Amino acid sequence: MNPLQRQTTRQLSIGGVLIGGGAPVVVQSMTNTDTRDWRSTVAQIERLHEAGCELVRVAVPDDQAVEQLSRIKKAIGIPLIADIHFDHRLALGAIKAGVDALRLNPGNIGGPDKVRKVAAAARERGIPIRIGVNSGSLEKELLARHGHPTPEAMVESALKHVRLLEDHDFDLIKISLKSSDVLNTVASYRLLSSRTRYPLHLGVTEAGTLVDGAVKSALGIGILLFDGIGDTLRVSLTRDPEDEIPVAYGILRSLRLRDRGVELVSCPTCGRTEIDLIPMVEEIERLLRKVRTPLKVAVMGCVVNGPGEAREADVGIAGGRGKGILFKKGERIETVPEAELMKRLLVEIEKMTGERIMG
Incomplete structure (x- = not known):
């Protein structure tokens, strides 16, 4: 049972995926392809999608990108x-093409009449709009008044955009407040969550490369989720977007908010390690990314303490000198030659999950 108490927000549906209102926290990402190249997108x-992404955002910079949206929409799941x-x-144009949601700031699209037109079209088709405030592009008047992108300035900006939509009877709204500063991000969302019940999309923007980005995202997003704040999230990394998804689910799994996929347990290596563990773990991690079934898998470098240290794992291997063991829940099942350890583990996981891992 998850001990965290989540804040109740208004519920939206984005293409049939429920957001807020007690629904599971949803993982999303954004393509980095040229949307005009519909095949690569x-x-x-x-x-x-195969990695576990549940909502996907694409950049729409011009009419040529709009023209490809209906084709993209029909081809994806x-x-x-x-x-x-x-x-x-x-x-x-995007609404007419059949997209499921928009990400835009109504204060930046050309004035009240244009906001009215977009709000009316989105309302007619039940298409939610995410208002996305970014610390790096805050309005000049707010920066002049607050001095820099403070949480108060970020929240003021978001609520001003919200009112522009509410003035046209539009309330299918989701909000994000993103900063590259973890503490500023946390403070901004905490303040916003005390002032609105619209669902919130979490993220630390421009978080960086795999290690730094994962650390900053885990801290910022994790703290907020622990507070009960957040309905969707994106882990923003300077990587292929597919690499964002395992980090996102790792955060959710660690907080017991989602139970999808493999939790990999592996030892840090020490003087007792008798196999080349690090490349083995990295390869196993790569192969297990596609598994959807909740499973705890251990890869340990010592047959003496490995099974006991990973007793809570559903299945695992522990390597020794030229051989290793397959174990389940800490109990030895069989001895396996070292060269066959990884394959034997993967075969066992395929049996347990019914999912194909090896090509």
Whole structure:
């Protein structure tokens, strides 16, 4: 049972995926392909979907990108979000193309009449809009008044955009407040969550490369989720977007908020390690990314203490000198030659999950 008490937010549906209102926290990402190249965009979305992505956002910089949206939408199996900046005509075109949601800031699309047109079109089709405030692009008047992108300035900006939509009877709204600073991000979301019940999308923007980005995202997103704040999330990394998904599920799994996929337990290595453990663990981790069944898998470098240290794992291997063991729940099942350890583990996981791992 998960001990965390989540804040109750208004519920939205994005392409049939429930957001907020007690629904599970949803994992999303964004393509880094040229949306005008619909084939490469679809291929990347398919890889993201296989990795566990549940909502996907694509950049829509011009009319050529809009023209490809309906083709992309028909070819994929997860909801499609159009990322729009400045031009309300792109938003209207994306809605007509059948996207499931928009990401735009109504204050940046050309004035009240243009906001009214977008709000009316989105309301007619039941398409939610995410308002996304970024510390690096805060309005000049707010920066002048607050001095820098403070949590108060970020929240003020978000609520101003919200009112622009509410003024046109539109309330299918989700909000994000992103900063590259973890503490500023946490403080901003905490303040916003005390002032609204619209669902919130979590993220630490421009988090960085795999290690730094994962650390900053785990801290920022994890702290907020522990507080009960957040309905969707994206881990933003300077990597292929598929690499964001395991980090996202790792955060959710560690907080017992989602139970999808493999939790990999492995020892840090020490003087008792008698096999080349690090490359083995990395390869096993790569291969197990596609597994959806909740499973705890251990890869240990010592047959003396390994099984006991990983007693809570559903299945695992522990290497020795030229051989190793397969174990379940800490109990030895069989002895296996070292060269066959990894394959034997993967075969056992395929049997346990019914999912194919090896090509």
